[in-house]
Amino acid sequence: MSHFIHNAPYYIAGSTPTALRKPRGKLLELSDLSHFLLGADTPQELMEDATQHIVEILGVDYCKIILLETNGHYYTRAAYYRNYIVVRNQANLPEGKAVEKLFNNVLDGNKLFTLNADEKGLTVEERLSLGLNSVSRVCILPMCVESNRIGVVVIGDGLGFSMDFQREDTRYLIDLITDQLSNAIHRSRINQQLENLSLETVLALSKTLETRxxxxxxxxxxxxxxxxxxxxxxxxxxxxxxxxxxxxxxxxxxxxxxxxxxxxxxxxxxxxxxxxxxxxxxxxxxxxxxxxxxxxxxxxxxxxxxxxxxxxxxxxxxxxxxxxxxxxxxxxxxxxxxxxxxxxxxxxxxxxxxxxxxxxxxxxxxxxxxxxxxxxxxx
Ligand SMILES: [Fe+2]
Missing domain, CATH: 1.10.3210.10 (Hypothetical protein af1432)
Known part of the structure; x- marks a missing residue:
């Protein structure tokens, strides 16, 4: 948040990127996102609302959050298609092998990767998984916090909206958003673990009283x-x-x-x-x-x-x-x-x-x- 405020003039005084047609509006949306990410009650709630915020802030057609779980597989946790549908947690459906390999490469390199709809070598399921059936291009963004690999954010455009992912100012905005999101998901996961630990303590103490x-x-x-x-x-x-x-x-x-x-x-x-x-x-x-x-x-x-x-x-x-x-x-x-x-x-x-x-x-x-x-x- 402080990083965002410190860099605020960058958006107002700098050149106007495609994704920033209304800089002041974007500032408010980014500020909303920061507040939201700090205040969400559960990781699931956080991700579902974050996908919608990202679509609105970046002006793209869709956004999907895919997390790397402890079993080494990737799972879609939330997705938002502009004016279309919100996809909720799909806990039991890991991504396909080729897509997982692609995500691993994105996380290894820790930099964004773009893919066009005419990309060869992807199965129908993998196209569906990346959203390439409904948009003409996707951008896969890594989410890491220090050495912790959190997952990827997939954003898609090319129908009604398009972004120049190579522009420095656009990249800066994307980095800022994925940084905030990665940290929020990481923090939320740690809180969840602490909460589970506290619940176990409560149940153990309660059992002690029952024994006595x-x-x-x-x-x-x-x-x-x-x-x-x-x-x-x-x-x-x-x-x-x-x-x-x-x-x-x-x-x-x-x-x-x-x-x-x-x-x-x-x-x-x-x-x-x-x-x-x-x-x-x-x-x-x-x-x-x-x-x-x-x-x-x-x-x-x-x-x-x-x-x-x-x-x-x-x-x-x-x-x-x-x-x-x-x-x-x-x-x-x-x-x-x-x-x-x-x-x-x-x-x-x-x-x-x-x-x-x-x-x-x-x-x-x-x-x-x-x-x-x-x-x-x-x-
Ligand atoms: Fe009492």
Whole structure:
């Protein structure tokens, strides 16, 4: 992005290339692309929208992103044909052998390669794969980040639009776009790997709690399913929904720090035992805050027994002082606890539990969260 801003006068004051008929417009489109690439939620979303942006910015007929996967084969992940169609992920269809060889050569040389529709020696499938059935020429661009081979971008023109790929300013624009895209895909893949690693940690911790206290483990899974739906109902972003779901799985993880004599006591707890039990949200928050990738869950884990009126524990937070995830957890946890029952008390019926939540609106519970849960349960 900073590279782009630094070079901005190049586009405004320099000669006007074919692809830059409206320099200021192109600047805005490039800026949009940069913002988009930084903000996309998933690699797939990033690539699908990037193909469309590239067609519009470069003024070509089509764009396709083909990634080199760890099995050594290339797969089309997204394609956009101007005013025609968006092709989504084609995970199970690797490219043909000759095309893969061509892509390997492009990545080895790390420079663009053009191919005309009258090129000899390509099969029908390979022509289709490159888009040469619908455009008169394609340009294959390498995507690398340092020594990491990401894949190629194929752009095609010659129907309604054409570019001079040999022009220095056009090449500069193409390099800038593929640079941004390669980095964004690389970053997105690393984030995905980190996310998978974090999920594995969450599941391992959740399993640990289940081993120690089977009831808490199973209870957490039920809460996670409901919390996820409530968070979606409250229009949380995909990232927030994921974090709330993970926090739900781990909300009682602090119980692994509570003695068996209290944790497994079959009857109600006495005052001292209860005070000890009330430390589990802080213990849980400390555990997750010390695990890389799970730090953001700590405030939700810590606040799942807080009340809107400030009479909860451990900190007596009020209203919006309690993070939304904590407010969702409080409502869903209470509903599940009431309807599941315990050794020392019977389970409430669904209607009675809902009535308890309604009675607690604005005192124990966030009214919006209660309404969202009722709606989710009625679906
Ligand atoms: Fe709890």
């Amino acid at each position: 206290d089977i009831h808490s483990g199973l209870h957490s899974k039920g809460i996670a399913e409901l919390s996820e739906k409530v968070a979606m109902k409250l229009n949380c972003s995909p990232k927030e929904v994921r974090e709330i779901c993970w926090a739900s799985l781990l909300h009682d993880i602090g119980k692994i720090g509570i003695e068996d004599s209290i944790l497994r006591k079959p009857g109600p707890l006495d005052e001292m035992e209860w005070e000890r039990m009330k430390t589990h949200p802080e213990i849980g928050a400390k555990i997750v805050s010390e695990i890389s990738g799970l730090e953001s869950l700590a405030p939700m884990v810590r606040s799942h027994h807080e009340r809107i009126d400030g009479k909860g524990y451990p900190r007596g937070l009020k209203g919006d002082e309690i993070p939304l995830g904590g407010r969702i957890l409080a409502v869903v946890d209470s509903y599940c606890a009431m309807t599941e029952g315990r050794v020392y008390r019977e389970a409430l019926k669904h209607e009675a539990a809902i009535q308890e939540l309604i009675n607690g609106k604005g005192t124990a519970y966030d009214p919006l969260v209660v309404d969202a849960l009722i709606e989710v349960l009625s679906m």
